[in-house]
Amino acid sequence: MAKGKERAAPLRDFEHSLPMELLKARESAMARFRPMLRDHGLTEQQWRVIRALAALESVDAGELARRSFLLAPSLTRILQHLESEKLVTRSADANDQRRAVFKLTSSGKQLFSKVAPDSEALYADIECEFGVHKLESLYALLAEFYQTLAPAAAAPEDRSATA
Amino acid sequence: MAKGKERAAPLRDFEHSLPMELLKARESAMARFRPMLRDHGLTEQQWRVIRALAALESVDAGELARRSFLLAPSLTRILQHLESEKLVTRSADANDQRRAVFKLTSSGKQLFSKVAPDSEALYADIECEFGVHKLESLYALLAEFYQTLAPAAAAPEDRSATA
DNA sequence: GAAGTATACTTAACATGTTAACTGAATTCA
DNA sequence: TGAATTCAGTTAACATGTTAAGTATACTTC
Numbered sequence: 001m002a003k004g005k006e007r008a009a010p011l012r013d014f015e016h017s018l019p020m021e022l023l024k025a026r027e028s029a030m031a032r033f034r035p036m037l038r039d040h041g042l043t044e045q046q047w048r049v050i051r052a053l054a055a056l057e058s059v060d061a062g063e064l065a066r067r068s069f070l071l072a073p074s075l076t077r078i079l080q081h082l083e084s085e086k087l088v089t090r091s092a093d094a095n096d097q098r099r100a101v102f103k104l105t106s107s108g109k110q111l112f113s114k115v116a117p118d119s120e121a122l123y124a125d126i127e128c129e130f131g132v133h134k135l136e137s138l139y140a141l142l143a144e145f146y147q148t149l150a151p152a153a154a155a156p157e158d159r160s161a162t163a
Numbered sequence: 164m165a166k167g168k169e170r171a172a173p174l175r176d177f178e179h180s181l182p183m184e185l186l187k188a189r190e191s192a193m194a195r196f197r198p199m200l201r202d203h204g205l206t207e208q209q210w211r212v213i214r215a216l217a218a219l220e221s222v223d224a225g226e227l228a229r230r231s232f233l234l235a236p237s238l239t240r241i242l243q244h245l246e247s248e249k250l251v252t253r254s255a256d257a258n259d260q261r262r263a264v265f266k267l268t269s270s271g272k273q274l275f276s277k278v279a280p281d282s283e284a285l286y287a288d289i290e291c292e293f294g295v296h297k298l299e300s301l302y303a304l305l306a307e308f309y310q311t312l313a314p315a316a317a318a319p320e321d322r323s324a325t326a
Numbered sequence: 327g328a329a330g331t332a333t334a335c336t337t338a339a340c341a342t343g344t345t346a347a348c349t350g351a352a353t354t355c356a
Numbered sequence: 357t358g359a360a361t362t363c364a365g366t367t368a369a370c371a372t373g374t375t376a377a378g379t380a381t382a383c384t385t386c
Contacts, residue, residue, distance in 0.1 A: 018301075074372055130308055
């Protein structure tokens with residue numbers, strides 16, 4: 001709008017890469033969630049873990065990593081932190097001593113139920129400002145995008161139809 | 164497609180937040196670029212800086228931060244690293260001693276011209292697999308999204324019409 | 327049933343993200 | 357002009373991202 005003259009199909013003028021556009025979009029959303037989470041003493045990633053735990057009542061680390069989309073080393077550190085805060089408990093899987101099983105403590109559940117409504121409110125704002133319809137289109141395109149790119153170079157997990 | 168039964172408008176079942184969907188999309192793309200960049204001895208962020216420098220021939224840190232979408236502390240560290248690798252030179256702005264001005268060295272330019280084609284090739288793959296049309300839709304939606312959300316809680320820079 | 331392999335994390339090391347405090351140079355204004 | 361303020365970058369401290377190596381348990385196979 002400012003410059004008027006945009007090339008017909010720039011798609012990428014070597015400084016607006018797709019990863020960076022995705023990052024900008026993500027950042028514009030996170031700029032709203034971060035202060036709220038910070039008020040609750042949480043980082044974005046810690047909240048992702050708590051949210052996953054709240055939905056499952058007992059999960060091993062691998063499942064947690066998948067659901068919260070965190071790499072194992074990050075998850076290890078985050079769980080250590082959440083344990084030290086008494087928000088999460090760790091126990092060993094009876095059938096497989098390699099697996100660690102995690103649960104939300106009552107403080108953890110309490111924290112979740114305090115943060116969740118704030119999170120919902122911010123989502124509602126976004127839906128309202130951007131429009132539910134466009135938001136759905138965006139969700140759909142994003143899912144299609146990463147499902148398209150996944151087969152060629154995906155995460156080593158969740159590929160079961162490869163053998 | 165796999166499960167068949169998807170709710171009509173989930174939009175977010177409390178474990179598929181928009182930031183995470185954006186992250187997944189971004190990650191699916193970066194999973195392709197990262198190995199290539201790694202082969203050239205670069206991280207994604209270092210490449211963003213070099214790309215911005217290659218387009219401008221002489222930039223101060225603030226402009227670099229905006230163009231590469233990096234926070235100042237990250238940029239500081241990255242520039243220190245690139246200087247130590249002799250890929251970038253630093254000099255002081257004559258008119259404003261606060262500003263640092265950066266340029267690509269000849270090695271830096273050389274590296275850029277080696278990486279750029281590899282980057283282009285991967286983009287071409289993505290365009291081909293996902294489809295140019297969908298990719299354009301995605302770009303457009305993303306831009307619309309972050310432009311919509313920006314006014315309410317934007318970066319303190321590049322807002323000039325606020326006064 | 328012991329060696330070999332795979333699995334589920336954990337550690338380590340380095341790079342970046344995020345926020346806050348800090349330094350020095352320009353600007354404003356009384 | 358000199359104190360107060362703003363601005364550009366840097367430093368600091370802690371959390372996470374990324375890759376590689378390590379550890380212990382489970383599984384496989386001969």
